[in-house]
Amino acid sequence: MNLLTTTLCLCLALVACHHELVSEPMDIAKEELDRCKGLEMDAVVVDEDGVPVFFKGDRLFKGFHGKSELSNGPVDAALSMNFNESDNACTFFFLDHMVFRYIQEKLVAGYPKNISEAFAGIPDHLDAAMQCPKPVCEKNTVIFFKGDKIYYYDVETTAVEVKEFPAMPNCTSALLFNGQSYCFFGTQFVEFDPKTGAIDGRWPKEARDYFMRCPVYGEGSVHLDRERCSHVRLDAITAEDANTIYVFRGHHYVSMDKFEGTYGSGTIESVFKEVHSELDAAFAFQGQFYMMKGNHVFAYISGEPPALVEGYPKTVKEVLGLDGDIDAAFVCPGDKVAHIFQGQTVYEVNMMSSTLPREAVFDAPMPLFKKVDAAMCGGSGVDLVVGSHFYHFNSTKMMFLARSLPEQLRVSRVLLGCDH
Ligand SMILES: *[C@@H]1O[C@H](CO)[C@@H](O)[C@H](O)[C@H]1NC(C)=O
Ligand SMILES: *[C@@H]1O[C@H](CO)[C@@H](O)[C@H](O)[C@H]1NC(C)=O
Ligand SMILES: *[C@@H]1O[C@H](CO)[C@@H](O)[C@H](O)[C@H]1NC(C)=O
Ligand SMILES: *[C@@H]1O[C@H](CO)[C@@H](O)[C@H](O)[C@H]1NC(C)=O
Numbered sequence: 001m002n003l004l005t006t007t008l009c010l011c012l013a014l015v016a017c018h019h020e021l022v023s024e025p026m027d028i029a030k031e032e033l034d035r036c037k038g039l040e041m042d043a044v045v046v047d048e049d050g051v052p053v054f055f056k057g058d059r060l061f062k063g064f065h066g067k068s069e070l071s072n073g074p075v076d077a078a079l080s081m082n083f084n085e086s087d088n089a090c091t092f093f094f095l096d097h098m099v100f101r102y103i104q105e106k107l108v109a110g111y112p113k114n115i116s117e118a119f120a121g122i123p124d125h126l127d128a129a130m131q132c133p134k135p136v137c138e139k140n141t142v143i144f145f146k147g148d149k150i151y152y153y154d155v156e157t158t159a160v161e162v163k164e165f166p167a168m169p170n171c172t173s174a175l176l177f178n179g180q181s182y183c184f185f186g187t188q189f190v191e192f193d194p195k196t197g198a199i200d201g202r203w204p205k206e207a208r209d210y211f212m213r214c215p216v217y218g219e220g221s222v223h224l225d226r227e228r229c230s231h232v233r234l235d236a237i238t239a240e241d242a243n244t245i246y247v248f249r250g251h252h253y254v255s256m257d258k259f260e261g262t263y264g265s266g267t268i269e270s271v272f273k274e275v276h277s278e279l280d281a282a283f284a285f286q287g288q289f290y291m292m293k294g295n296h297v298f299a300y301i302s303g304e305p306p307a308l309v310e311g312y313p314k315t316v317k318e319v320l321g322l323d324g325d326i327d328a329a330f331v332c333p334g335d336k337v338a339h340i341f342q343g344q345t346v347y348e349v350n351m352m353s354s355t356l357p358r359e360a361v362f363d364a365p366m367p368l369f370k371k372v373d374a375a376m377c378g379g380s381g382v383d384l385v386v387g388s389h390f391y392h393f394n395s396t397k398m399m400f401l402a403r404s405l406p407e408q409l410r411v412s413r414v415l416l417g418c419d420h
Helices: 007-021 224-229 316-320 396-401 411-415
Strands: 043-046 052-056 059-062 077-081 090-095 098-103 128-132 141-146 149-154 160-163 173-177 180-185 188-192 236-239 244-249 252-257 262-267 281-285 288-293 296-301 328-331 337-342 345-350 360-365 374-378 381-386 389-393
Touching: 043 077, 043 090, 043 173, 052 173, 077 141, 128 180, 224 252, 224 262, 236 288, 236 328, 244 374, 281 337, 288 316, 296 316, 328 381, 337 374, 381 396, 381 411, 389 396, 389 411
Parallel strands: 077 128, 128 173, 236 281, 236 374, 281 328, 328 374
Antiparallel strands: 043 052, 052 059, 077 090, 090 098, 128 141, 141 149, 149 160, 173 180, 180 188, 236 244, 244 252, 252 262, 281 288, 288 296, 328 337, 337 345, 345 360, 374 381, 381 389
16 A cells, blocks of 8 residues: 655656646745644645645645645645555545546556546535545545535445535545544534534534644643644653553643543643653653653652752763663563663663663564654553554563554544543
């Protein structure tokens, strides 16, 4: 399966076509767009890693944070299609009356075509498009959006059914992501049921809260729901003890009390002042939190509030015997060894040795994942977070022995208890 392998290449490829279509010269020096200021996106697709790519004007945004890249061509709508898993996934871009189809980086022969030719019964000047496979939709369908009209295109029979769902906003981009259907409009979005058009009362929500990693903006309020339900990947996670788990993302944390089943959230800065935000990894060891950020380790003594240990921050080299930029780390309860993830390697560091610098004493490959975003070891084993999912192993040993992925669990629903 190979979607938008290189969105950039796709878009570079689009240049050629757009040069023919749009005669106005491109202004390379155009101002950088900031998605955290609030943008209405033109289109969105997911790439081959399942990460959303948003399009706005002549720019695109890959993933949940980071700057825009030049896309060199505006689009009305975009669609990634992979109904047939044995086929290469393809991506369609729609502009005015034209549709461009790409497989990997290549424009498919015969494209661009008129939309009316490639998708008979679907109008020009679309607003949005998304695929809707069985069983999310009753049939393998592409849903097109234009104004308040929604066109269901049956990919097997090519029949088109036009629907109007009064509850639905006019979508300017649409996405099937992690099995849920999302309609974006303005800077907001709703999750909708593509069979009925139903939206429940908790919507709409702000796209910046759930699909983008933005520092606190606007009123500066912190929403627990946002932190639990966001699709943006986590930076770090750690079990403070058998009962309490901390999850870190951007400027915010969520704390979970497993016995009480309660959650709290706030800015990292308000609790761990010196480390401030944007951690790489965290673990707890003997009543202290160790937080890694770039080349530095911040150690805090647990408490209300936690206090920075004297002499910290120190370098990662000194505390863990490794160069900086740690991906993830954990220490199992009662254990003396820290497991540190860097790329596909796991290092072990004996935290009992109190003389610094410490040395990483052992390393082992972790072939199952290209990169682990966050890791935690609690009473029941190890959890590794990768993107919007996590994987449970009954012990560190089982993690090292595993040769196939265990069940994929959703961070938002299973780990953070998001109810939608
Ligand atoms: C998927 O595509 C392959 C090759 O084009 C074809 O042989 C197969 O029948 C298709 N499967 C489905 C379920 O459409
Ligand atoms: C495509 O659409 C344009 C504009 O509507 C029309 O002039 C042209 O003939 C169409 N081409 C084909 C191959 O249908
Ligand atoms: C939605 O689209 C319809 C046209 O299809 C238009 O009349 C209506 O004003 C639009 N609503 C909004 C809120 O833009
Ligand atoms: C992990 O532990 C659970 C609960 O004890 C057990 O049901 C499961 O089979 C174990 N998984 C593996 C892979 O050993």
